[in-house]
Amino acid sequence: MSDQPALRVVDACKTYERSEHAALLPTSFEVARGEFVSLVGPSGCGKSTLLGMIAGLLAPDSGTVEALGKPVTGPGEGRAIVFQDAALFPWLSVFHNVEYGLRAHKVPKAERRERVENALGLVRLDHVADKHPYELSGGMRQRASIARALVMQPEILLMDEPFSALDAQTRTILQDELQRIWIETQPAVVFVTHNLIEAAFLSDTVHLLSSGPGRIVKTYDIDITRPRDEADPALLELRHDMLDRLRAEVDDDVERRAQAAEVSAL
């Protein structure tokens, strides 16, 4: 069983209801256990859609998604997700936010307490357990959101632009923290971001998607040893490479759109 990949996505594709274009063309990739994979690509290319299908929040139109060897049919225990805007429950304290998933799974109270405390320790939020989300900074909120995912002890952690709402300084700090946590807990991670340095800094593998409807157009394997330094010239080099590739994608798309606009303007 252990040589099974954590995730296997095979030709998954999606067109939303009442939408003319596909959100995601058939896409396939695998994520090994404990592997850190990033998805980057222009806005609207279908990254969130793909992540939603992996999370089990969306059903693919065709193709399959397997997690830990079993087909995904809905949100499940093995997978946890972290959203861009933290999506904490504003009426619950940090502690109860992190506890929520355990309550939904009817974990006994004592165990809940212990696991929540562990998770909060991992993201260094022990001291604000009783505070409400509005009392936290953006960075602290995002950490709480990560704790809420980690407390489920997921083998697969899905993150949709978790740091993009943060300012540059906080973001850098959280990237370091995430690297540390990942090294400690070793889940398989699928990480969506627009920030190419971030992707390069954190990942074992980066999949670059084309302008929407998306598909994977290039895959980068990054075997720089960890812990890494964000200022590593190799990372900057990599970023430059991805940026060029991305620009080309976007330009293609702009050209296509401009032509379409001209046609429709006639």
Place this chain on the structure above:
Amino acid sequence: MSDQPALRVVDACKTYERSEHAALLPTSFEVARGEFVSLVGPSGCGKSTLLGMIAGLLAPDSGTVEALGKPVTGPGEGRAIVFQDAALFPWLSVFHNVEYGLRAHKVPKAERRERVENALGLVRLDHVADKHPYELSGGMRQRASIARALVMQPEILLMDEPFSALDAQTRTILQDELQRIWIETQPAVVFVTHNLIEAAFLSDTVHLLSSGPGRIVKTYDIDITRPRDEADPALLELRHDMLDRLRAEVDDDVERRAQAAEVSAL
């Protein structure tokens, strides 16, 4: 008269009503005619406050602001401003948005028409003159906002994070455009940004402000010839320098705050 600077800020400082801390400590600098000056610094350090005082929208508590040799007492013709969120009037078409300032100044209709068309041409928006803001992309909106400022033929152009709401690709394109327009029209520019590469790429001079309450802690003179290339290693070098300096500022601040928090928690 021509050897007067475009702007002279002398010891201007500001504390907002009902606020405990100063928003900006006494700050002085000059902007020569046709010079491109950027202000960078941590969030909340008072950049917008400073720009507001230069624009004449805010009065400094003490110190003076002089524009083109005359003290600033209110918003005036020589100065035009571009905001982060474009701040176009949603009920007016692009044409009428750009025309608005001229109407407020009772410019005759025929002249208005000509000047608006020129300004739209400069930012390459001729084809959408009749559209309303909601029909434009973020980048087009920001261009319209620039046209609305340029049509006033300002000798001083103030820009408050004009590109920060845009995606990376659009942002790069608009940076190039701004460089071109600036070379063509040669106003003095005060440009506020969080993006260090952007600041380095566009400016003759960059002032770096400390964590709030702000003051200028370092000034960079950049004499790379124009038009510049964003990938120029000299620029990246500069960015790295500024980033280090900024991190130090923020860390200082974080430490100060942490101590304050501990004190107040007792």
Place this chain on the structure above:
Amino acid sequence: MSTTAGKDRGTAATVSRGIGTAMLALLRKSWFVIALLLLWWIVTAAGWVDPYKLPSPGDVLGTLGTLFTERALLTDLGATLLRLVEGWAIGVVAGVVLGLATGRSRFLEEGIRPVIAGLQAVPTIAFLPLAILWFGFNGTAVLAIVAFGTFKPMALATYGAMHQISPTLLMAGEALGAKGFFMQRTLIFPAIVPSLVTGLKMGWSFAWRALMAAEIVVTGAAGLGGVLELGREIGAIDVVMAVILVILVVGIVTEQLFFTRLERWVNRRWGLVGAR
């Protein structure tokens, strides 16, 4: 079939499919109404309820017809609507003008606004006895009540809207040289229009309520409220239900068709929806 060709040739099919879908949507939205009507019909046809308490749907429709043909219900309807539109329009203009005129001065607004907010906490109908004593037991008193009932929420909506104008928009206007009445006319007023539309709807709803309540009391002049009250006094529940039906139709037509459209148009024009 290629996509492009399909697009052209598919038009007829698309249209008929469109109609089918629309019908289906309508059915999906009206099943509950249909169920209610059926229940009403069954309950009365089976004689499970006293017709004095609940007449059959047929009786109500019959009465409605009689009211229109024999009692000139159209006159009452016209009188009510005229009063409503008049009073509402007066209240809207008065409220918006007061709001605009005093909303930019902190001193004036802070003095006047609490008074209006306080008055808004009193059901307008409570002023009807006052209006009757001042203006007489007639349509003028009712009109005054409707106008007053609209005025309050409109003034409050205007104040509220003026506070919600984006400060950047105001700064942009100032920096471009707008001031005084030019600013008021070209910036403040257009900027509050979307909120005012919501206010208009609110005002209409309050006006409608004040009017009905007033007409039920001041039954002298022609008006739907008077007919409603007549129905009650002579114990004719079919008349009451027929009039409620008319009010329902008027209410739905104005609120749904007129206001929703206005709102949609303004929201689109002001870029509040449909921004891509």
Place this chain on the structure above:
Amino acid sequence: MSTTAGKDRGTAATVSRGIGTAMLALLRKSWFVIALLLLWWIVTAAGWVDPYKLPSPGDVLGTLGTLFTERALLTDLGATLLRLVEGWAIGVVAGVVLGLATGRSRFLEEGIRPVIAGLQAVPTIAFLPLAILWFGFNGTAVLAIVAFGTFKPMALATYGAMHQISPTLLMAGEALGAKGFFMQRTLIFPAIVPSLVTGLKMGWSFAWRALMAAEIVVTGAAGLGGVLELGREIGAIDVVMAVILVILVVGIVTEQLFFTRLERWVNRRWGLVGAR
């Protein structure tokens, strides 16, 4: 003076300055009320208006005293408030429960919501004759009207609120394993609470209006509306104004003190304001 020391030593001074500032703020907010009262007093004292059309402030206060001591206005006030709170509470519970129960099923909601929206377009008071014919000319009919008048906006507010729940929040809940009644109880309901508070206020406002209108018609039972109507019928404008004064105070106290506080508390707890 060093900053830290100043902070401690300044407390007494700050408090007294705080009171001064508060007084000043109060004055700034009440100058218009004071001006209105003065004007009223001058106009009546100078005899410029017929006291039959506008009694002096003193007369109204005197009448108010008489009403409380001799006519047991407190009983009327109590009856009105009891009816209001009862009807409102029934309407709130019914509206929220219906909304929650049917709001997650598109089929149920699409059927029921338009019916309620349609009924909301009809002033609740139009149903009063129906309520009287069903429940008799008494307090029950009034109570039914108040409850119905609250029910409609509450159900609509609940539907509206359920549509505004952030989809990410729902997804977060689902991804964490919430479903069914657990989801309803721990996610859907708490998520709509802030909008419900606004709805509560709305519902109260409509309830208050429906109640006053109904009490003016159904004057048999004790209630402020009956006293108001009596004042009109006997041409006692001082009674009318005294009762309006009482209604004003009740309205302001409940809306401003109770609802504003509730709203502030909920908004703070839910992090809708005060987020730094």
Place this chain on the structure above:
Amino acid sequence: GGAAGPADSVRIGLLLNVTHGPALLGLQREFADGLAGLPVEQQVFATGPEEVSALLSGSLDAGYIGPGPYVLAESRAPGRLRLLAGVVTGGQSLVAQPGSGIASLADLRGRRVAVPSHGNTQDLTLRLLLEREGLRADDQGGDVEVVPIKSAALPEAMKQGVVDAALAPAPYGERLVADGIAVPVPAVDRQIDAWSIPATILVATEEFAKANPEATRALVRANAQAVRRAQADRVAVARTFNEMLSESTGKEIDEAVLLASLGSMRATTDIAPGAMARMVRASEISGYSGGPVPPAALVPRPR
């Protein structure tokens, strides 16, 4: 009272008119100790139709009302009420604005006439009067405007000129005349007297009468006594009326005016033959009738 079955109290409704004098007296003495062991609760209404809706919805067991609302109720909900006895005959009069030139029925053409409410006894009587003169009310396509105004608000309405004349129940017509706000129209009053239309009758709900025969008989007996006493002692009626009026409105009507208006009516448990049928006819020509009234409903059924 109660819905079905034996009641634990008798809820009696009435209006605050002197035409309800026997009820006012009865509540003080004859009903005061209860009826057949059941305590009596009184409830005062402003108009007859309001009282009828209370009777029909079951929140009242018996009531003193005008024959108009009773006939209308029987036309819409036949058999729900039972006519127990007559109470007072006469007691309504037409008064007009001074200087309006209204001296006869014919002068009402094109004028506005107030009645206490739609479908009450005065409204129906007015229809009969108009029919006799070949006139019709505005809601029947005629040109006499009939305006419902509650008695208490009538002085104000007359003063403001909202209406030209009013067919008012006693003592409100007499009071207008005494206050100089209106003048009487004797010709019309004579016509009303000639029809001997009852001003007040006593009814109970059929349900109550069936389930509580003893209390019903006691009610009829007590009513007869009160009627006799009212006819004999007008001063007592006037004083009791003023007491109740001042309790609810804080004002009184001059006793002389009350006594004069009491002179225009007769307290009697009899109902003139044909008077009730006239009211049925009125309900039909007014368009208020909801259907045929069973003939049995037109004669008193005290048991």
